[in-house]
Each structure stands twice: as structure tokens, then as C-alpha cells.
Amino acid sequence: MDEKKPIFGTYRAVKAEILRRIRVRDWSPGILLPPETELAEDFGCARATVNRAMRELADEGIVDRRRRAGTRVSEALTRRARFDIPLPKTEIKALGGQYRYMLIDRREEYPSPVLCSKLELAGDCRVIHIRALHFCDDKPFQYEDRWINLDVVPYAAKQSFENIGPSEWLLTEVPFLEAKVTFSASAADNTIASYLDLECGAPIFITERMTWSEKGVITFVQMSYPPGYKLTTHL
Amino acid sequence: MDEKKPIFGTYRAVKAEILRRIRVRDWSPGILLPPETELAEDFGCARATVNRAMRELADEGIVDRRRRAGTRVSEALTRRARFDIPLPKTEIKALGGQYRYMLIDRREEYPSPVLCSKLELAGDCRVIHIRALHFCDDKPFQYEDRWINLDVVPYAAKQSFENIGPSEWLLTEVPFLEAKVTFSASAADNTIASYLDLECGAPIFITERMTWSEKGVITFVQMSYPPGYKLTTHL
DNA sequence: AAGTGGTCTAGACCACGTC
DNA sequence: ACGTGGTCTAGACCACTTG
Numbered sequence: 001m002d003e004k005k006p007i008f009g010t011y012r013a014v015k016a017e018i019l020r021r022i023r024v025r026d027w028s029p030g031i032l033l034p035p036e037t038e039l040a041e042d043f044g045c046a047r048a049t050v051n052r053a054m055r056e057l058a059d060e061g062i063v064d065r066r067r068r069a070g071t072r073v074s075e076a077l078t079r080r081a082r083f084d085i086p087l088p089k090t091e092i093k094a095l096g097g098q099y100r101y102m103l104i105d106r107r108e109e110y111p112s113p114v115l116c117s118k119l120e121l122a123g124d125c126r127v128i129h130i131r132a133l134h135f136c137d138d139k140p141f142q143y144e145d146r147w148i149n150l151d152v153v154p155y156a157a158k159q160s161f162e163n164i165g166p167s168e169w170l171l172t173e174v175p176f177l178e179a180k181v182t183f184s185a186s187a188a189d190n191t192i193a194s195y196l197d198l199e200c201g202a203p204i205f206i207t208e209r210m211t212w213s214e215k216g217v218i219t220f221v222q223m224s225y226p227p228g229y230k231l232t233t234h235l
Numbered sequence: 236m237d238e239k240k241p242i243f244g245t246y247r248a249v250k251a252e253i254l255r256r257i258r259v260r261d262w263s264p265g266i267l268l269p270p271e272t273e274l275a276e277d278f279g280c281a282r283a284t285v286n287r288a289m290r291e292l293a294d295e296g297i298v299d300r301r302r303r304a305g306t307r308v309s310e311a312l313t314r315r316a317r318f319d320i321p322l323p324k325t326e327i328k329a330l331g332g333q334y335r336y337m338l339i340d341r342r343e344e345y346p347s348p349v350l351c352s353k354l355e356l357a358g359d360c361r362v363i364h365i366r367a368l369h370f371c372d373d374k375p376f377q378y379e380d381r382w383i384n385l386d387v388v389p390y391a392a393k394q395s396f397e398n399i400g401p402s403e404w405l406l407t408e409v410p411f412l413e414a415k416v417t418f419s420a421s422a423a424d425n426t427i428a429s430y431l432d433l434e435c436g437a438p439i440f441i442t443e444r445m446t447w448s449e450k451g452v453i454t455f456v457q458m459s460y461p462p463g464y465k466l467t468t469h470l
Numbered sequence: 471a472a473g474t475g476g477t478c479t480a481g482a483c484c485a486c487g488t489c
Numbered sequence: 490a491c492g493t494g495g496t497c498t499a500g501a502c503c504a505c506t507t508g
Contacts, residue, residue, distance in 0.1 A: 010478080046481095047481095068492060078319045078321065084311075087313055175258050182467045205418070227421065228419075230418065290476090301506075
């Protein structure tokens with residue numbers, strides 16, 4: 001009497017099977033799944049294989065895992081997507097355009113109180129404030145308003161940023177550990193409108209980014225794009 | 236003569252060390268890295284450990300890996316971020332608001348040619364066109380304009396969408412394999428302005444989403460948010 | 471043809487957090 | 490305290506692709 005049991009020998013197969021069971025409500029949201037050891041036996045594979053499948057599902061937000069507490073189907077019916085944090089130069093080249101960078105303004109400042117709270121800074125530190133424009137085929141593509149924390153990146157004081165954009169410079173000089181990115185829409189104020197060659201009040205796409213290293217906040221930047229700009233995820 | 240060699244026994248340590256070497260330009264962009272076997276020996280750990288570290292780095296876009304060709308430091312100095320594809324109900328509850336859903340309009344249509352090309356549809360299929368509003372504490376929070384492909388989701392024809400939002404219904408009924416999300420900013424037209432209670436021309440944040448299953452495009456949706464809305468990544 | 475990453479296994483030990 | 494996931498190991502075979 002040979003038990004005929006389907007075998008899921010690869011982590012992809014295991015993952016697909018788990019997803020299937022979730023889909024058909026074999027396992028519904030909130031339900032506690034069997035432990036890895038048990039699933040491995042069910043599926044006829046090693047625990048490591050189940051683990052890999054589960055780890056990816058957890059990574060995608062489909063299940064929640066906690067030691068001792070086990071694995072549950074995620075309650076929040078949500079999915080995750082990813083996108084590349086874009087570098088203007090790369091972005092423009094990908095569009096097939098000619099990239100040009102222009103520094104508007106660079107000054108060393110003591111941060112304003114509001115900036116201090118935003119950057120989580122002590123009041124007595126210094127920052128570099130940079131404003132710049134990025135062109136695509138000589139049309140303004142992005143207006144950049146940036147502060148760099150000199151406590152964390154002191155050698156930024158020696159960089160003029162006249163020939164290289166701060167994004168690019170920072171990326172090669174100060175690799176970051178963590179970043180938070182925010183997207184929003186806003187109306188162009190006078191300054192931005194004039195730099196981006198728009199009417200005042202035109203809808204602009206804004207991305208804000210804050211990056212940290214072990215030592216603290218590296219930089220905060222607000223980037224404004226004229227209408228027509230689209231940001232797309234992959235996957 | 237005991238060789239004193241640092242040992243990197245965990246995949247996190249290995250990953251950190253590789254990142255460090257990339258940072259200090261031991262390995263610069265485009266460079267071919269040693270094979271896993273060699274690194275494993277260097278690091279004093281199993282190949283699987285190096286593999287795990289490398290896999291994550293590849294996943295984060297820091298290195299590119301190809302069989303036989305080996306692993307290279309990525310040329311594109313870019314990083315990846317992730318965000319949750321939000322469900323209005325979840326989003327509003329997370330903000331601590333009271334969620335309310337309102338169907339504006341639901342009709343079965345033959346898709347227009349422009350929609351056909353957008354949805355990659357044949358001309359003779361049918362779609363459901365839905366427009367709806369999502370409220371947060373009785374303030375309009377999101378205007379939804381959606382098309383559902385009846386070839387892929389025929390049973391959507393039986394759903395009135397009067398009491399449940401299409402995002403929610405689709406998420407539980409038709410799990411998707413893939414999604415493409417686009418963000419942009421635009422000026423509110425008359426329709427959107429009136430539904431979102433804005434002045435015509437106000438800047439709105441738009442996210443568009445297209446989702447696929449094995450059988451083809453499930454749905455295309457355009458969501459409009461009034462000024463003030465922000466979308467934030469985690470990690 | 472050969473070298474690289476991709477994956478699986480069986481076993482082991484450990485860390486964590488719930489019970 | 491103890492069961493769960495987290496991770497490492499050593500070895501093996503395979504798939505892909507490039508030289």
C-alpha cells in the first residue's frame with residue numbers, strides 16, 4: 001500500500017501550495033499555520049525548504065511569523081510593492097534624455113527650529129543647505145531642496161556641489177542604512193514655479209526623503225517634479 | 236603559528252562585511268566579486284551563509300548575480316524601498332478615522348479603444364466600470380475610478396458593489412500575482428473636484444494600479460487623493 | 471566544457487517570547 | 490519551561506550561460 005501523496009520538493013512549489021491554501025480559504029486570515037516541521041513532513045521536503053518559502057511569504061506581508069507564537073495568515077489584506085529610489089541622472093538617462101545639473105545655491109547654516117525637529121537634530125549643529133536643478137534635454141526636470149547634516153558628513157563642507165549633484169555625491173560617499181520616502185502632490189509656489197518654468201499653483205509631484213547612517217540623519221531632501229512626471233514600481 | 240583571521244559566522248556579519256568592502260572601494264561598481272566558495276573560505280563560514288547574504292544584497296539591488304558570469308557590484312547606484320499597497324479601509328483606520336464607502340456609479344460597458352489598449356484587452360470583451368468614494372470621518376478621502384475585466388473575473392457581474400468597495404472585494408476574491416503601480420500629481424478636473432470637495436485645478440495625488448492574474452489583466456484603477464495626502468514607505 | 475550561482479537535505483544548536 | 494522560528498553546516502546535485 002503505497003501512500004500516494006503529492007510532493008512539493010522546491011521552495012517555489014511549497015510557496016505556491018501555501019498561497020493556494022490561503023486563497024481557497026483552507027487557511028483564512030488570522031489562522032495559525034502548522035509548524036514548519038509538520039509542514040515539511042506534509043510536503044515531503046526538508047524544513048529548510050518550508051522555511052525559505054515561509055520567509056518569503058512573510059517578507060511579502062502575506063503571513064506573520066513570530067518565534068514560539070508560530071505563523072499566521074496576515075489579517076491585513078495588503079500586498080507590498082517595491083521601487084528604486086531614483087537618482088536624477090539615472091532616471092533621465094533611462095528616459096533617453098540629456099542630463100544637466102545646475103547648482104542654484106549652497107550655504108552653510110544653523111538649522112531653523114522647524115528643520116531641527118524634522119531632522120531630529122540638536123540645535124547647535126551646522127547643516128549645508130543646497131538648492132539645485134536637474135534638466136532633461138534642457139527642460140527643468142527636478143527641483144531639489146536639500147539639507148546635509150555636517151555632524152554626520154563633515155567632509156561635505158569641502159564639497160562645492162557645483163559640478164556634481166548632492167544625491168550622486170552622497171550616494172558614493174556616505175552609504176545609508178535606512179531611508180524613509182514620502183510622496184505627495186502640492187501646488188507650486190512662486191519659487192518652485194519659476195525654477196520649473198510653470199505657472200504658480202501648478203500641480204507638482206513631491207518626493208521627500210530622509211536617510212540615516214549609524215551616526216544619525218545624513219540628509220533630508222525635497223524633490224519637486226513638474227506635471228507629467230510618473231513614478232512606477234516594478235514587481 | 237596560528238593564523239588569526241576574523242570570522243564572519245552569520246549571514247548578517249557576512250553581508251555587513253561585503254557592504255563595508257563595497258563602501259571602502261575594495262570592491263567598486265562593476266567589479267567581479269570572488270565566487271561564493273572562495274568567499275566562504277575567506278569568511279570562515281559555509282557557502283550557504285555567503286549565499287544568503289549575497290541573495291539579500293542582490294534583492295536590494297546592490298549586486299547583480301548571474302550564473303556562470305558571477306556576482307558584480309551594481310553599476311546603478313540606487314537603492315530599493317518598499318511600501319504597502321494600501322486598502323482605503325485599512326489606511327483610514329490606521330489614521331484613526333471612521334471609514335465610509337459610497338458607490339457613485341456602476342455600469343457594464345464595452346471598453347473604449349483607449350481603455351482596451353491600456354488594459355491590453357481584446358475589443359469584444361466586457362468590463363465593469365465603477366466609480367466610488369471613500370470617506371474618512373465624513374470627509375472625502377479618495378475618489379476611485381475602476382474597470383474590472385469580466386473575462387478574468389466573470390462573477391464580478393453579480394456583485395453590486397453597493398456595500399463593499401471593489402478593492403476589498405477583489406482582494407479577497409481574486410488574489411493577484413503581479414501589480415504595477417504608478418504615482419503622479421495632477422490638477423483636479425470638474426468631476427474629481429466636486430467629489431473631493433475641492434476647487435477645480437487643485438493639486439491631487441494620483442495612484443494608478445493595474446493587476447494581473449494568470450489569466451490576464453484583472454483590473455485597472457485610478458485613485459485620486461485631495462491635497463495633504465502623503466504616502467510613506469517603510470524600510 | 472566548465473565554472474558559477476541556485477537549491478535541497480539532514481542534522482544541529484540557539485534565541486526568543488509565549489504559555 | 491518549552492515549542493517555535495532563525496540560522497549554520499557540510500555535502501550534494503542541478504541549471505544556466507558564457508568562453
